[in-house]
Amino acid sequence: MAGPYEIFVLIKQVPDQGSKAGLNPDGTIDRAKAKRMLNPFDRYALQAALHVKRTYGGRVTAISMGPPPAVEILLEALEHGVDRGFLLSDRRLAASDTLATAYALYKTVTHVGKFDLIFCGLQTTDGDTAQVGPQLAERLSLPQVTYCEDFHLDDGRLHARRIIEGGVQFVDCVAPALITVANSYHPLAYKSFRGAWRVQQLQRNPEELGKYIRTVDLDIIQADPERCGLKGSPTIVAATEKVGELGGNCSMYEGHAPDEMVGELIEKSNLKEFLVA
Numbered sequence: 001m002a003g004p005y006e007i008f009v010l011i012k013q014v015p016d017q018g019s020k021a022g023l024n025p026d027g028t029i030d031r032a033k034a035k036r037m038l039n040p041f042d043r044y045a046l047q048a049a050l051h052v053k054r055t056y057g058g059r060v061t062a063i064s065m066g067p068p069p070a071v072e073i074l075l076e077a078l079e080h081g082v083d084r085g086f087l088l089s090d091r092r093l094a095a096s097d098t099l100a101t102a103y104a105l106y107k108t109v110t111h112v113g114k115f116d117l118i119f120c121g122l123q124t125t126d127g128d129t130a131q132v133g134p135q136l137a138e139r140l141s142l143p144q145v146t147y148c149e150d151f152h153l154d155d156g157r158l159h160a161r162r163i164i165e166g167g168v169q170f171v172d173c174v175a176p177a178l179i180t181v182a183n184s185y186h187p188l189a190y191k192s193f194r195g196a197w198r199v200q201q202l203q204r205n206p207e208e209l210g211k212y213i214r215t216v217d218l219d220i221i222q223a224d225p226e227r228c229g230l231k232g233s234p235t236i237v238a239a240t241e242k243v244g245e246l247g248g249n250c251s252m253y254e255g256h257a258p259d260e261m262v263g264e265l266i267e268k269s270n271l272k273e274f275l276v277a
Contacts, residue, residue: 003153004057005116005175008109009049010133011042011062011077013070014126038073041121043188044181048151049119050081051186056153058116059083063108065093065101074213075203079195080188083212086112090217092225097235098127100228102135107223109140111216117158118178122147130180137178145171149184 015034038046049060062077064070065088074085088108096104109118118140120133130146137144145151149168151160159172163182202209218225226232251268253261 003156004059005052005153006114007049007052007058007060007117007119008112008115009042009045009060009062009077009082009119010105010136011046011064011073011121012039012124013037013064013066013073014039014124036069036072038076039121039124039126041123041125041181041183043121044183044185045119045121045179046077046080046082047186047188048148048179048181049117050189052117052153053081053083061086061112061115063105063112064088065104065108068215071213071215075199076191078202078212079191079199081192081195085213087213087215088217088221089215090228092218092229095230095233096228097233098129098131098135099234100232102132102139103227103232104218104221104223105132105136106139107218107221108216109136111221116156116175118142118176120178120180122180122182133178133180140178142176142178143173144178144180145173146180147182148179149182151179 013036016037018035046062049062052058053060060082062074062082062085064074064085068087068089070089071085071087074082074087077085086108088104093100093104109115118136120136122133123130124132134144134146145158145160145162147163148160149163151158153159153175156175157172158175158177158179160170160179162169162171163184202212218228224232253264256264
C-alpha cells in the first residue's frame, strides 16, 4: 500500500498553561474555570498527520475527547488542513484516568472506521503520563512507535527514528500502526488563509459544519459506561495540595579562584560548623 493513507490524529483540549485553574472537591481540574488551548504536544502529532497527507496523499481525521467546548480545537485542526473531526463528549467520561480514556478512544476509533496510521502527542500538559497512546495501540493490537522524532513511508512501510535514553533508535513496521510524536519533530505550520476562511464560512452554517465535525457519545460508539469515567478508573486522586512558591536568596560568586569562592561560600552560608562537625 503506497497511499493514499487514512490518517487519524488524536488531539486534546487542555487548560491554558498561562491561566489559573482551580480544583474540584474530588481532586480533578476544574476545567470550566480555566482558559483552554490545544495540548502543545498534540501540535507535533497534527503536523505529522498533515505531512503524510501532503506528501503521500490521504485524508486526516482529528479525534478528541472532552466537553462540548473541545470542538474549538477541532475547528482549529480544520483551519490547519484536517479534513474532518469527531468529538467524543459525554458527562459519564468525567474523571477518566488513562485506562478509561484509552478504552473510550478505542471505541471511538473503531466507530469512526478504518485507518492506516494513528498519530498521538507524546503526552498532555494536564496529565503528563504518556500512557494513552501506548494503551490505545495495545487495545487495537497495533505495532507502535513511541517518542518518534522523524519518519518516512515507503510502500506502506513506516521507517522511523525514535528517541531512547542516550541516543536514537531506528525502527520500521508495516501499517496500520500508531505513532506518538516527540516534541523534537517539526513544529506545527501556520494556518493557511484558505483554511481559516473555510472554517469561518462553516461556522456560519451549522448544517454544513455538521458534515465536517460530528459529536458522538458513549451510546453512539457502543462503549460500556462502567468502563468509563470515574467508575472505570482504577487510578484515584487521594488528596491534592497547593505547592507555594519557593523562597530563599541566591548569591553569585565569580571572578575569584575556585578555592577562594568555595571558602567565601562556606563563610557566608554558615556551613563552617557543620563541616567541622
